[in-house]
Amino acid sequence: MANSFYFQNLDEETLTDTRINEVLEELESYAEKEKKQVYVIDKPVSEKKYQYSYKKAIVVLVPQVKILIINFGEDSEEFDDFFNDFIEDLGYISDKYEYKSFLGRPRKWERDLIKSVSLETSDDIRSFIEENGLSGIEARKGELLISLLTGSINDIERVDGDVPTSTLEQIKRNIVLFDGEQTRFIFQHKNKDRVTIQGLAGTGKTELLLHKLKNIYVNEEDTKIFFTCFNKILAKNLKERIPDFFDFMKVGEQIKWNERLWVERSWGSQANRNSGVYSFICNHYGIPFQRYRWGLTFESVCKNALDKLNQLEEERSFEPFFDYMLIDESQDFNEAFFQLCEKVTKKQVYIAGDIFQNIYDYNSIAENKPDFLLNKVYRTDPKTLMFAHTVGFGLLERPVVRWLSDEEWEACGYNIEKEGEYYTFSREPLKRFENLDEDIISLQLSTAESDKYLDEVLWSLRDIKDKNPTVEAGDIGVVFLENHDKNYALAEELSIRIDQEFGWSSVKGYEVKAKGKDSLFISNRNNIKGLEFPFIVCITTTSLNTHTSIRNSLYMMLTRSFITSYLILSENNGDLNSKLEGAVETIMDTGKLEVKEPKPSEIMDKSKLMLEASGDKSQYEIVEDILLSFDIDDSKTKQKMHTLVNVMLKDSVDTDKIYTLINQNIGFI
Structure with a gap:
């Protein structure tokens, strides 16, 4: 599998130098071991018009480190020409994307953010990187120069200004850099x-x-x-x-x-x-x-x-x-x-x-x-993603809802350690979250009694506001898992309580089909796909079952957040709630989760899963549920879909087959 922490883009002629190749091996090893993004180039990646005749130099880009221009040749005059041309071209790119207002002119950032050196061996490269670290506003400027050289262009109006001091502002004004892959x-x-x-x-x-x-x-x-x-x-x-x-x-x-x-x-x-x-x-x-x-x-x-x-x-x-x-x-x-x-x-x-x-x-x-x-998800904290897979796949339950092969777990970005019957899962930390306050918890779990759901939601909103004084209503989404009448009644009451306590307006996604910029977003699970928030509050008012659409929706809901996901569970889950609480505590403390490997008889087979997914519902009811998830309420369109499913699938109540058929044909009807 390719090292996503490392990216290299060099001319073939440059790669003929043995010393350069030794340093490249050391840099790739450093990137993998330290889990730091490292880019090695000899010209701007995204601008093909910039070419240089000098082939004895490389440019090493590491976030929060000065741009390192390393000379392996003996002709100092040719290297000086390369160095000056490279800086001049980078200045043009900065001007093109209107970065100059924040970065200043090249003569300023060349002095503060660029370091050139002649390197004889690979022995010094690690200490060379560590000795040239950047912090504060200089680190942000350095990352913006890296973004220009690697084509990961950021909106300067979003990232401009002083170093963000709060977690929320760090996330909103984060400088995005593409990884190696x-x-x-x-x-x-x-x-x-x-x-x-x-x-x-x-x-x-x-x-x-x-x-x-x-x-x-x-x-x-x-x-x-x-x-x-x-x-x-x-x-x-x-x-x-x-x-x-x-x-x-x-x-x-x-x-x-x-x-x-x-x-x-x-x-x-x-x-x-x-x-x-x-x-x-x-x-x-x-x-x-x-x-x-x-x-x-x-x-x-x-x-x-x-x-x-x-x-x-x-x-x-x-x-x-x-x-x-x-x-x-x-x-x-x-x-x-x-x-x-x-x-x-x-x-x-x-x-x-x-x-x-x-x-x-x-x-x-x-x-x-x-x-x-x-397999690196940059929207959601890896710990939250791990828990979302845990509850989505039912890894703590027997039978488990789904179990992947080792190769499939790795394809999803998991590191696996095996000892006897036990698997220990972990994910690589991501740059987006490494600078956040240590006391930030990306996942909060609580259990509510049947008449206390709104109390738990309001507690979550207060917790968000207390920890993030600059939070705005539009930074938060509240999502109910089940499409029950009682949940719609709770949503209506929640809208009133939010206005009374916080003075915030709110929008109900199942009515307006849109996210309000200045309003707290309240929705059912059908209107959350594709949306993202710094904070998400997920509510389940019934016990979890093996219904695939329910588990998949819960997984999707939990992974909508940049900072923290709050999950409110029903007390009707019984012992499962204790297991999930233990998993959250372990994941948050260690970044790992230990799971006993299920026996083949402890993995729910697809036919049983589909049968339980459809339950006692008729084909008509299943089609109605799926059309609701597509926001289809036109009677003529519904009738055409019911006819199509009946013709193609007869009396089948296989939810997956019905969903696939509708998904494939919804664009034509």
């Missing part, structure tokens, strides 16, 4: 027709695709690119985001929609060739377009199109049209679609998706080896 995906070329990237939710896959898109669009003139996804709504959102993203990244070129760049869903409409990948292919190559209808799967549509294109190729009348294809949310597609995209693409297809579509997706992670694996 993220940076490799954006800027380093893999000689493959298909490049895959997979990651846990919150690892920034869509953001990385946007950076990859920008990199291609700017550096390769006249390329034709199609950026696609399955869902029509997501495609619309992407198309709206790209102009703002290009403006932020200072892309000077005008976007040539449907000439150089297409951003649409996968299927499309026959009446508009630019409305989808499939519709464009059919129109451009003159092959039959298959309209959406009951019983017709997108997989069969793609296979038929691929057969037609293969026939054209045999007749020597076929030429790939696109240079690149970018596919987001790849878990929504099948192999036939990927092959179809490769067929019409000259250079590369980039495919990004979740390791889990949900945490009960039973496709083995080990079966699909991605080129880039993102």
Whole structure:
């Protein structure tokens, strides 16, 4: 597995120097051992126009350390030219992204933030790093220079100003730096027709695709690119985001929609060739377009199109049209679609998706080896993520709801120690949280009696406010797990109590479908996906069961927070609450969790899990629940979905199959 703490981007000629390679080995070892981000470059990564003839120098970038420019050559004059050119070009990049107002002119930060040295051996590199540490405002300025050199551009208006003093301000004004794996995906070329990237939710896959898109669009003139996804709504959102993203990244070129760049869903409409990948292919190559209808799967549509294109190729009348294809949310597609995209693409297809579509997706992670694996979640504290998996998978229960293979645990970012029947899990600490106050606890657990839920929620809000005096209403989300009438009544009463005690306004996500910037957000579990808050309060008013959608929703709720997640459990869980409380205490104190490995008979099999998930619900009730999670309340759309499920799945009450069918067709109905 690639070292995500280490990134290297050097010319081949530079790598012929034995001394440089010795230092590189030492730097990579240092990054892995110290769990510190280390970048080694010889020119700005994101700006291809900057090139230098001198090949005996490397630039070492470590957060909270001066930029170290190391000379391995004997010609001091050539090195001086390289050094001065590098600083001048970095100054231009700083000016381009409007960093100069905060960083000042190069002559100032060159003196304070840059260190050059000649190095004979690798023996001195560790002490050299430690001797050149930065703190306070200088450390922030140093990190911003690193962001410019590695292409991880931050909004200067967000990070400008003095060093944040409170935990909340540290999080809000955190300087984001891509890790090694993220940076490799954006800027380093893999000689493959298909490049895959997979990651846990919150690892920034869509953001990385946007950076990859920008990199291609700017550096390769006249390329034709199609950026696609399955869902029509997501495609619309992407198309709206790209102009703002290009403006932020200072892309000077005008976007040539449907000439150089297409951003649409996968299927499309026959009446508009630019409305989808499939519709464009059919129109451009003159092959039959298959309209959406009951019983017709997108997989069969793609296979038929691929057969037609293969026939054209045999007749020597076929030429790939696109240079690149970018596919987001790849878990929504099948192999036939990927092959179809490769067929019409000259250079590369980039495919990004979740390791889990949900945490009960039973496709083995080990079966699909991605080129880039993102298992470090930068939104949520690793300790909170560990507990979210613990309760989501039911690791402390028997039978467990789900158990992963060793390879799958590692793919999800876990370090595993095994002794006898016991597994000890841990996750690497992340930079985002290393500077927070030591007394900050990222997860708070409590139990409420049946008539005391609001008391516990209000206690959590007071705790947040007491520990974070600058907190605003919009920094907090409150989410109820169950879609019960009593929870909606509690939400209504909570809205009134919040106004009375804190003077805060609130919005109910299940009514407005939006997050208010200046209002506390109250929601059910169906309207929380994609949102994030410094603080989240999660409430469960019934005992936990093995219903996959319930456990998956609880996992998703807990991982919405930047700083602290509060979980209020029902007293009806009995002994399970004590086990969970013990797990939280252990994880918070040690960063580890010990779990006894379940026997095969102690792992809930899928058929039983699905049966318990559907319980006594009819197919109609299951479809209604799923449509509610998609915010679908239009009667005509509902009727079409009920008909589709009945035709395709007969009397099945398999929740997973019904959910998959609805998810695959919701964009067309």
